Amino acid sequence: MSDIQSDLKQHKTTVVKITEQYLQNIKANAHLNAFNEVFEDVLVKAQDVDTKIKEGKEGKLAGIVLAIKDNICYKDHQVSASSKILDGFTSIYSSTVVERLLAEDAIIIGRCNCDEFAMGASNETSYFGPVKNHADETKVPGGSSGGSAVAVQAGMCHAAIGTDTGGSIRQPAAFCGVIGLKPTYGRVSRYGLIAYASSFDQAGPITKSIEDAALLLEVMAGVDDYDGMVANVPVPAYHKDLEITGKKKIAYISEALNSPGVDPQLKNLLSTQIEKLKNDGHVVEPVSFEFMDYVVPTYYILTMAEASSNLARYDGVHYGYRSPNATDLESTYKKSRSEGFGKEVKRRIMLGTFVLSAGYYDAYYAKAQKIRRMIRDKTNQILSEYDFILTPTAPTPAFNIGENMQDPIVMYLADIFTVQASLAGIPAISLPIGNNDNGLPLALQVITKSFGEADLLKFSKYFLELSKN
Numbered sequence: 001m002s003d004i005q006s007d008l009k010q011h012k013t014t015v016v017k018i019t020e021q022y023l024q025n026i027k028a029n030a031h032l033n034a035f036n037e038v039f040e041d042v043l044v045k046a047q048d049v050d051t052k053i054k055e056g057k058e059g060k061l062a063g064i065v066l067a068i069k070d071n072i073c074y075k076d077h078q079v080s081a082s083s084k085i086l087d088g089f090t091s092i093y094s095s096t097v098v099e100r101l102l103a104e105d106a107i108i109i110g111r112c113n114c115d116e117f118a119m120g121a122s123n124e125t126s127y128f129g130p131v132k133n134h135a136d137e138t139k140v141p142g143g144s145s146g147g148s149a150v151a152v153q154a155g156m157c158h159a160a161i162g163t164d165t166g167g168s169i170r171q172p173a174a175f176c177g178v179i180g181l182k183p184t185y186g187r188v189s190r191y192g193l194i195a196y197a198s199s200f201d202q203a204g205p206i207t208k209s210i211e212d213a214a215l216l217l218e219v220m221a222g223v224d225d226y227d228g229m230v231a232n233v234p235v236p237a238y239h240k241d242l243e244i245t246g247k248k249k250i251a252y253i254s255e256a257l258n259s260p261g262v263d264p265q266l267k268n269l270l271s272t273q274i275e276k277l278k279n280d281g282h283v284v285e286p287v288s289f290e291f292m293d294y295v296v297p298t299y300y301i302l303t304m305a306e307a308s309s310n311l312a313r314y315d316g317v318h319y320g321y322r323s324p325n326a327t328d329l330e331s332t333y334k335k336s337r338s339e340g341f342g343k344e345v346k347r348r349i350m351l352g353t354f355v356l357s358a359g360y361y362d363a364y365y366a367k368a369q370k371i372r373r374m375i376r377d378k379t380n381q382i383l384s385e386y387d388f389i390l391t392p393t394a395p396t397p398a399f400n401i402g403e404n405m406q407d408p409i410v411m412y413l414a415d416i417f418t419v420q421a422s423l424a425g426i427p428a429i430s431l432p433i434g435n436n437d438n439g440l441p442l443a444l445q446v447i448t449k450s451f452g453e454a455d456l457l458k459f460s461k462y463f464l465e466l467s468k469n
Contacts, residue, residue, distance in 0.1 A: 095192020167418025308352030
């Protein structure tokens with residue numbers, strides 16, 4: 001990012017030229033299906049930023065071309081959450097995230113394909129079709145922010161903004177060989193994000209460098225009157241201090257190395273990086289996380305319940321798709337929702353409604369809330385003794401398109417390592433640490449304490465450099 005801004009100040013290039021190059025890259029990679037729409041006004045916006053640069057009035061993100069996931073509202077631009085039920089809907093306001101990015105003169109080039117309503121781990125549930133992984137077009141990019149990850153991976157934008165409910169930034173970042181950061185719950189405003197599960201959703205950056213992730217988080221984070229869950233915690237200048245100090249205590253989840261479901265090359269990668277950390281003077285020790293078998297079912301019970309509530313607003317009456325076959329109020333509800341939602345979204349709404357229903361609330365939803373607290377407490381107890389927790393981001397590299405679509409349980413288990421941080425509400429980052437024998441990206445995840453993003457970013461920068469040695 002600093003190189004681009006240096007070239008702009010020295011008049012070696014312009015924001016218009018940079019934007020035009022990305023537009024060409026998007027056109028050349030259209031077959032990857034990463035974008036649902038490229039915004040028509042993008043060159044006008046770029047010209048405006050060029051004028052600001054000439055006047056010396058540019059913001060922190062001047063010259064940076066970003067893509068946003070298609071569940072982030074941008075005033076007077078379409079937003080659909082990659083669903084038929086919102087196809088053609090134009091937002092009447094901008095999310096806080098978008099407002100803050102625009103205020104610092106970022107260029108938002110388009111909206112990226114994603115799993116419908118952010119429900120998926122492969123970007124195959126989108127109404128607009130699956131996204132292809134640029135590393136191997138027969139493979140999924142991960143989900144739900146798959147389009148955002150591929151846009152960065154294939155050079156169609158400088159960075160992208162995704163949302164993470166249970167791994168939807170980190171897992172696609174892992175599959176695409178880029179960096180994906182999920183902030184602490186309450187670090188970034190959710191205002192203007194189309195809700196999936198409100199007690200989990202967080203926006204965050206997908207980038208190629210830690211410096212870019214730090215600066216984007218710095219711009220997006222902080223108190224917002226429109227979101228009562230945003231914490232009143234000062235936002236550090238993350239990008240100005242990325243040097244690690246002292247030696248760290250790092251825990252790794254022993255189940256991740258012992259599980260038969262984890263790819264052997266990922267296990268080898270984790271073991272190798274553990275040895276590198278030890279050799280560099282850090283304390284790295286195994287810890288057992290006895291709730292590992294419960295994290296996925298707990299996460300899905302809670303998020304499906306919240307989705308059932310959040311998606312009740314899409315009824316064919318207020319806005320969005322309305323079935324032309326409806327004849328009265330009841331048929332408007334039934335037909336609009338049946339025709340407007342995809343299979344996976346309908347599955348999650350029905351399961352969420354079931355676990356909230358009379359007779360099942362205590363057996364499922366209330367119990368899952370208690371287990372969430374236990375998972376959070378155990379995770380925080382580990383982090384009271386260690387600076388970081390290290391795991392694989394996902395149990396496998398990117399899998400084949402269509403491979404897991406018929407078995408939702410297999411698909412849900414792709415989240416086994418990412419949902420722990422989501423349930424605990426703490427920050428986590430996926431870091432690209434090389435490729436497997438087939439050239440597919442492999443990644444490790446680093447987790448830390450609530451609002452510990454500054455330390456997480458410092459360690460991540462150091463860890464990426466160590467991994468290359």
